[in-house]
Amino acid sequence: VKTMSGEPSGDGVRIPGHVPPHLVRTWDYEAAAGAERDIHAANAVLAQGPEIIYSAITIAATEPGGWLVTRNRLVREVLQDPETFSSLHLTGWSKLLGESWQLIPLEVDGEDHRLYRTLMNPLFSPKRMAGLEAGMRQSAVELIEGCLANGECDFETEFGHPFPVYVFLRLMGLPLGMMRLFLEWEHGLLHGKVKEKRAAAAQAIKDYLLEAIAERRKDPKDDLISFAITSQVEGRPLTDAETLGICFVLFAAGLDTVASALGFIFKHLAEHPEDQRRLRREPAAIPAAVEEMLRAYAVVTTTRRVTRDIEFHGVTMREGDRIILPMTITARDGEEYDNPNKVDFDRENVRHITFGAGPHRCIGSHLARIEIRIALEEWLSRVPEFRIPEGKRAIVQANGVWGLTSLPLDWPGA
Amino acid sequence: MALSFLEAGSTMRIRVKKEKCAGHGRCAAVAPNVYVLDDDGYIANEAILVADYLATDVLRGLRACPERIISVEADAGFRPDAASQGDLK
Numbered sequence: 390v391k392t393m394s395g396e397p398s399g400d401g402v403r404i405p406g407h408v409p410p411h412l413v414r415t416w417d418y419e420a421a422a423g424a425e426r427d428i429h430a431a432n433a434v435l436a437q438g439p440e441i442i443y444s445a446i447t448i449a450a451t452e453p454g455g456w457l458v459t460r461n462r463l464v465r466e467v468l469q470d471p472e473t474f475s476s477l478h479l480t481g482w483s484k485l486l487g488e489s490w491q492l493i494p495l496e497v498d499g500e501d502h503r504l505y506r507t508l509m510n511p512l513f514s515p516k517r518m519a520g521l522e523a524g525m526r527q528s529a530v531e532l533i534e535g536c537l538a539n540g541e542c543d544f545e546t547e548f549g550h551p552f553p554v555y556v557f558l559r560l561m562g563l564p565l566g567m568m569r570l571f572l573e574w575e576h577g578l579l580h581g582k583v584k585e586k587r588a589a590a591a592q593a594i595k596d597y598l599l600e601a602i603a604e605r606r607k608d609p610k611d612d613l614i615s616f617a618i619t620s621q622v623e624g625r626p627l628t629d630a631e632t633l634g635i636c637f638v639l640f641a642a643g644l645d646t647v648a649s650a651l652g653f654i655f656k657h658l659a660e661h662p663e664d665q666r667r668l669r670r671e672p673a674a675i676p677a678a679v680e681e682m683l684r685a686y687a688v689v690t691t692t693r694r695v696t697r698d699i700e701f702h703g704v705t706m707r708e709g710d711r712i713i714l715p716m717t718i719t720a721r722d723g724e725e726y727d728n729p730n731k732v733d734f735d736r737e738n739v740r741h742i743t744f745g746a747g748p749h750r751c752i753g754s755h756l757a758r759i760e761i762r763i764a765l766e767e768w769l770s771r772v773p774e775f776r777i778p779e780g781k782r783a784i785v786q787a788n789g790v791w792g793l794t795s796l797p798l799d800w801p802g803a
Numbered sequence: 804m805a806l807s808f809l810e811a812g813s814t815m816r817i818r819v820k821k822e823k824c825a826g827h828g829r830c831a832a833v834a835p836n837v838y839v840l841d842d843d844g845y846i847a848n849e850a851i852l853v854a855d856y857l858a859t860d861v862l863r864g865l866r867a868c869p870e871r872i873i874s875v876e877a878d879a880g881f882r883p884d885a886a887s888q889g890d891l892k
Binding site: 465469507510511514515516676737739740741742744746747750754755 | 823825826827829831832842843844845867869870871
């Protein structure tokens with residue numbers, strides 16, 4: 390989920406009085422030395438500095454500034470303590486529209502959160518997700534066949550973005566023909582440079598989902614929206630606002646994140662032909678390789694808000710302070726991983742928090758793992774050895790969810 | 804893998820802080836013969852007793868847990884320093 394954007398705000402940044410000046414940073418991920426080559430490795434230095442710094446420019450819940458936690462174990466501690474570190478108003482998306490509905494279960498705390506998760510967990514369980522595999526594979530194959538004969542493609546445009554959108558449309562029971570519009574809205578919401586553009590996208594998504602919800606009320610089908618409107622919490626049916634909150638978060642959380650992870654993974658394989666050859670030779674090694682690449686190429690930063698004045702690992706935090714949790718940085722934490730910048734498919738410790746930790750663990754994690762595994766299986770069995778063509782390069786951005794705006798690939802062996 | 808804290812023929816007792824399970828499902832993904840998930844995708848049991856020939860799988864699942872809520876002890880030859888932290892390397 391996009392919960393912060395790294396764009397410098399320039400003016401108007403107010404550093405709270407209790408923040409010690411020596412902890413304040415204006416760190417720009419994209420400007421780190423070597424970032425255009427390997428943005429994760431370039432920013433891993435943050436995990437070697439102070440455990441907690443105050444980032445003046447990082448946007449958290451639509452406002453700049455917050456405590457940025459640079460160690461794996463501390464991020465885990467924050468995520469496992471939702472009473473001290475709240476998820477309320479985490480994204481600020483409904484606020485963009487001047488409204489107050491919540492993203493469910495993402496922005497909900499405590500017992501209400503537990504009730505929503507209990508309702509939704511079976512829908513996203515490993516078993517349930519495995520049942521969607523055939524449909525996902527069909528979408529992946531269609532997209533690959535669409536560019537295979539060309540001998541080249543922009544991976545993100547032709548596969549990385551459309552593939553998770555197809556999966557989402559199938560899951561929600563929406564027409565696959567909506568692909569183009571959904572890609573447009575997704576881009577506007579998550580990468581719109583100005584607030585008006587993000588708000589317009591949020592409005593378009595909201596209107597479309599509310600219409601789909603109204604249609605399902607009249608004519609229920611076997612899909613997630615129909616499930617949501619016919620389910621109950623505490624003996625009452627879900628309201629339209631709650632159903633919207635659920636559908637909106639699935640849209641916003643499931644598309645860009647998977648596209649980004651796929652982008653970094655395929656960039657890695659294009660730049661490391663030995664790793665690519667190994668997975669072609671040994672497809673059974675793909676699930677472990679997926680896990681290690683999820684570890685190394687985390688794309689999400691989430692945020693929390695401090696609910697009471699506390700001392701946290703030597704830092705004085707006040708009620709209302711924002712906490713920024715960059716899994717992109719803690720993925721390369723040397724305290725947790727030996728040689729953290731090395732991608733090693735045989736690594737023994739691949740336990741990671743790329744999908745978060747604690748009660749808000751990414752509900753789509755099992756879906757995402759299957760999407761990535763299928764993408765690898767189908768690409769490696771259908772497309773000859775691919776690389777980044779000479780004279781071209783991948784373009785990486787760290788505005789919000791880290792990802793690739795372009796990943797040119799070709800396969801001269803075709 | 805060093806399993807010297809176990810005596811041959813003993814049983815292993817796995818304890819899971821079930822209320823802290825966040826449903827990552829990694830334990831069952833890497834060691835499905837030891838760890839079982841419920842219909843929600845969360846760990847089904849808080850205590851699991853297994854024969855020690857499954858020790859490799861037990862530890863594989865323990866080490867895969869991002870929440871670090873799995874610990875293991877053996878009925879005989881138990882070395883708490885090696886077994887109880889959920890943090891074996």
